[in-house]
Structures are given as C-alpha cells and as structure tokens.
Amino acid sequence: MAAPRLARPLGGQLAGLHAEFRAEGIVRTLAVTAGAAGFNAEALVPGEPRLIVLDTPDTVRVADALAGDLDATALVVAVPPGVDRGGIDAVTAAVQSALRAEGIDPRPRTVAVVPPGAQAPRAMTVVEGPGDVHDAWTAFTPYALVPAGVTGADARELLGGAAAPFDADDPDNPVLVLGALLAAAPAVEIVDAPAPEALEQLVGTLVTAAGGPRPVHRPVRGAAPLTIGVDGAAADVRVAGDPAGLLHLFQRAVAVAGHLLGVDPTDPGPPGAAAVPPLAFRDGDVDVHAGDWLPADAGTVDDALRALLARSPGPLAVAAHLDRDADASAAVLADEIARRTGRTTTFTWAPGRPPAGGLAVQLVGDVLQDGPAPPGPGPDGLRLHLRDRLTGLVTVARAVQRL
Numbered sequence: 001m002a003a004p005r006l007a008r009p010l011g012g013q014l015a016g017l018h019a020e021f022r023a024e025g026i027v028r029t030l031a032v033t034a035g036a037a038g039f040n041a042e043a044l045v046p047g048e049p050r051l052i053v054l055d056t057p058d059t060v061r062v063a064d065a066l067a068g069d070l071d072a073t074a075l076v077v078a079v080p081p082g083v084d085r086g087g088i089d090a091v092t093a094a095v096q097s098a099l100r101a102e103g104i105d106p107r108p109r110t111v112a113v114v115p116p117g118a119q120a121p122r123a124m125t126v127v128e129g130p131g132d133v134h135d136a137w138t139a140f141t142p143y144a145l146v147p148a149g150v151t152g153a154d155a156r157e158l159l160g161g162a163a164a165p166f167d168a169d170d171p172d173n174p175v176l177v178l179g180a181l182l183a184a185a186p187a188v189e190i191v192d193a194p195a196p197e198a199l200e201q202l203v204g205t206l207v208t209a210a211g212g213p214r215p216v217h218r219p220v221r222g223a224a225p226l227t228i229g230v231d232g233a234a235a236d237v238r239v240a241g242d243p244a245g246l247l248h249l250f251q252r253a254v255a256v257a258g259h260l261l262g263v264d265p266t267d268p269g270p271p272g273a274a275a276v277p278p279l280a281f282r283d284g285d286v287d288v289h290a291g292d293w294l295p296a297d298a299g300t301v302d303d304a305l306r307a308l309l310a311r312s313p314g315p316l317a318v319a320a321h322l323d324r325d326a327d328a329s330a331a332v333l334a335d336e337i338a339r340r341t342g343r344t345t346t347f348t349w350a351p352g353r354p355p356a357g358g359l360a361v362q363l364v365g366d367v368l369q370d371g372p373a374p375p376g377p378g379p380d381g382l383r384l385h386l387r388d389r390l391t392g393l394v395t396v397a398r399a400v401q402r403l
Contacts, residue, residue, distance in 0.1 A: 010127070010142060011156035014149030017111065017125065021150065026074045026109060030054055030065055031147035032091045033078040034351045035135025036201040040144035041078075043195030043243045044153050051151040054095070055351040057087040057371030060389070061323040066098045073099070075106060076147040077121050078113040080135040082268035083351070090371030092121050111150060113142045134268040136201040136353070139247045158244045174239065174249060178228075179256025181237060182206065185213040185226035187344050192233035195243045197352060202250045204346070205265035206257055207355035213257075214315055214355050217334040217345050225344075276376040277383055280304070285392045289376075289383035301384065301399040308359055308382045309341060309403070315358040316343050321350030321374040322365050327389055330363055333400055340403045350374055363396070365389055 021027070031041055031053045038053035045051050052065050077092050079085050096106040110123035115131035129142040138144045140159060149155045170176075182188065188203050190196050200215035207214055216225050229235025230246065239249060258265040277289040283300045290298075294307050309316070316337060320330040334347035346355055354360050360381035364374050377383055386392030 008156070008159055010145055010149070011154075011159065013127075014146065014155045017150055018152055021074050021109065022152075026072055028052070028069060028073045029076055029147055029151040030073055030095055031076045031078060032088055032095065033080070033143065033147070034083040034085065034088050035080050035138075036198065036352055037078050037080045037135050037138045037143040038147075039195070039197040039201060039352065040136075040139040040247070041147040043139065043198040043247060044144060044148035044158055045151055046194050046243050048151055048153075051147060053147075054091050056321050056374065057090045057367040058321060058323055059366045059368060060326050062091055062094055062368060064323065064326070066095065070099055070102050070104060073109070074150055075099070075110045076113070076150055077110065077123065078129075078138075078143040078147060079115065079118060080129070080138055080143045080268075081115045081118075081131050081133060083135055084372075084375050086372035087351075087367075087374065089121070090368050093370065094368055096122070111146060113146050132268065134205055134266050136198075136205050137251065137266050139198065139244075139251070175252040176256060178237065178239070178249065178253035180260065181226055182213055182253060182257035183260035187214045187216040187225035189216050189218065189225040189227045191227055191229040191235050193228075193230045193246065195246065197349065198243075198247060199250050200346075200348070201352050202247075202254050202265075204348075204353065204355040206254060206261060206263060207357060208263055211357075212261060212263065212355075214344055214346055216315075216338070217347050218338050274376040274378045274381075276373055277379075277381065284395050285386065285388035286395050287385035287387060289385065291379055291381075293380075301395055302402050304382055304384075305361070305399055305403060308361065308380075309343075311380060312359055314343075315345065315355075316341070317346045317348070317354035317358055317360045318363070319348050319350055319352070319354050319360065319377070320363045322363060322386075322389070324349050327365070327393065329393060329397075333363075333397065336397075336400050337403065340400065365392075 028050050038055040099106040108124045111125045112120040112123040113127045113129045114120045120126045127142045203215045206212040227235035228237045277291050280288050280290045288304050318334045334345045338345035360377040362377040362383045
C-alpha cells in the first residue's frame, strides 16, 4: 500500500522525459513488458492510442506495432520481478533492431524499468522498480507509471488520486465493505469497468489452489458470482471512480480480502516458467500439446477438450497468447465454454496470469524467431498452438460448440 508514496519522486522525472521526447517529435510509446504491468499501464491512460503495449512475443502483435511511425516512437521496457523475461528481451531486441533499420539510434529513446540488481537493456534512462511486487500490483509502481508517464499521463496527479481517503476505520468504508464481500464470494464478475483486465488480475491474486474468488466469465450453474458494476451498471455491488481510483480501491479491498482469507495476494511467487507439454497430435492447423493424461486414441481438439474437462469438475482458465486486436474472437471462447459446461471459467489475454488451481487451456500463435515459446500451462493444462490464426480459431470454436 506504500507504492504511491514511494513512487512520488518519479513525477517530475517523467514529466521531464515526456516534454523532452515531445520536443523531438516523439509522441508514441511502445511498452514492452509481461505479466499484468501492461494492463495497469493501459488503465492509467485509458483509451490512449499513443500507448501500445507489447506484452507477448506474438509475431502478429509485434508486426502491427512496428508498422507504425517509428520516427515518433519511444521504447519503454518494464521488467516486473517474477515474470519470465525471455519474451521481453526478444521483443526489445526486435524493436531496437527495427529502429536501427530506420537509421534511428534506439538508446536515447529507450527507458528501462528493472528490479534492483537486474540487467537492463541498452537505455539512456534506467529506473529502478521494487523487487518484491506481484505484477498485478504494479499500477502505482514504476513498472506501469513509467510507460504511462512517458506517454503523457501526469504521474503526480495519478498518485494524488490514488491517495483517496480509504483508510477510515468505519463500517461504511468502501474498502472494508468490498474486501469482506470479495472474501466471501466464490467468484467475481466485473461489469462495465474501464480497466477490467487490471481489476480481474488483482482479484485473481486471491486465488490459491485451496480456493478464493475467481474473476469469471458468466458461469451458468453452481454458486452465483458476486457482480461488481462500475458507475451505475446493474450489479450486486456498485462502485465509481476514474481508473486510478478504482485500481486503488481494488488494491486495498483485495488486501483486506487476503487478510480475511489468510493469503498474501501481493506475494509475487517464485520466478520461472512452466514447461510446455509435449506435442500430442495435429488437428488441421492446430498443434495439440498435452501431458500423459491425454488418451492415446485422442486425435482432435474435441477429444482433447473433453479429456481435459473429464480430469476435474473444477474451474477452467482460458489464456490467449495472441493479438488482442487481430485475434479478438478468442475472448468469446470462455463465455461459450462457461455456457456449455456450466463451469466457472476465467479468461485472460497473455501475459495475465490465470488464477492458481483448476484446469487450463492455452492458445498460442507463432512467436518471434528469436523469442521463446510462452510459458506452458502446467501439468493439468492443454496447449493449442494455432499454426494458422484464422483456420485454427475456427477449429477450436467448432470443438467448443460440440462440448
């Protein structure tokens, strides 16, 4: 909870960087990061088209970003602790190589944010971030503030808004009320929020293998989720505020819920990446990777999904390591799975972390030539590699419709 206070000295530095870049005609920011830091940076500058977050080495997403005006582009590399930085390094190298190909020296326009003692990419400006923060909790740390500030957000104003009076020892304090409700809820659905991914990742830090509320996509059976609506949306609970204020409210409420549940949602956990399951078979343009739990006679995506769901009656997490714009239809799959199976189903665009526990379906596409494959979905996970985005998504969608 001390992050806004500790980050206040950044305000003047970021304002100066923004003014310096703007004077040179640099008005576009590519933010290379991983985990939920990109969601948090976007939440601090909602709807800002000049901030482009590259949080995966997906070839389509990176190519789209590099097709923009590189003469007007700054690069911010944010490496939160506990994330796999292999993808960050690969994307950083690709961006800097593209700048050099245009005759631009990338070093003066690169800003790096790294934990203490971590190696920084070649950059004119290096900012040290905290070394003990879960990436979902980075909103008011340099990992999210620097890309937002370089883009033009007033970090001092953001931090001032985050200091809203939520500390009152009062039964009506919205932090205490929301925290108690989160602790008691089996699942949470956030309705009409301006920064849903950032808020969902915060709620997801409460989930352990033993339980905790899950951010969900419309479960149709079982315990009803606690719905939280923003600015008048129809829901069990209604909250209001700008994105920075909502992030601060949820951070504190999740901390209260963690205390009540006996878990530490701010713990970044051990670093490292889960292994990728071996290739089991190919169904058209989809490579299916799974552990030895997959039956030997499985030969289609339908077979793999049914075998995965048969392993446990618990919740399902869907994670898409794809382009959020070009492959937007992937997000619909979680809703359809929830509707057809009645399971509590979560969805996140990679790099967000799926909640702990339960089963996982991971969708991936091709990555940069020098980039690592995204981390695996774990021993109970199913990885679907779309060798062709369009036909692969059609194959997966049809398999979901036959569940």
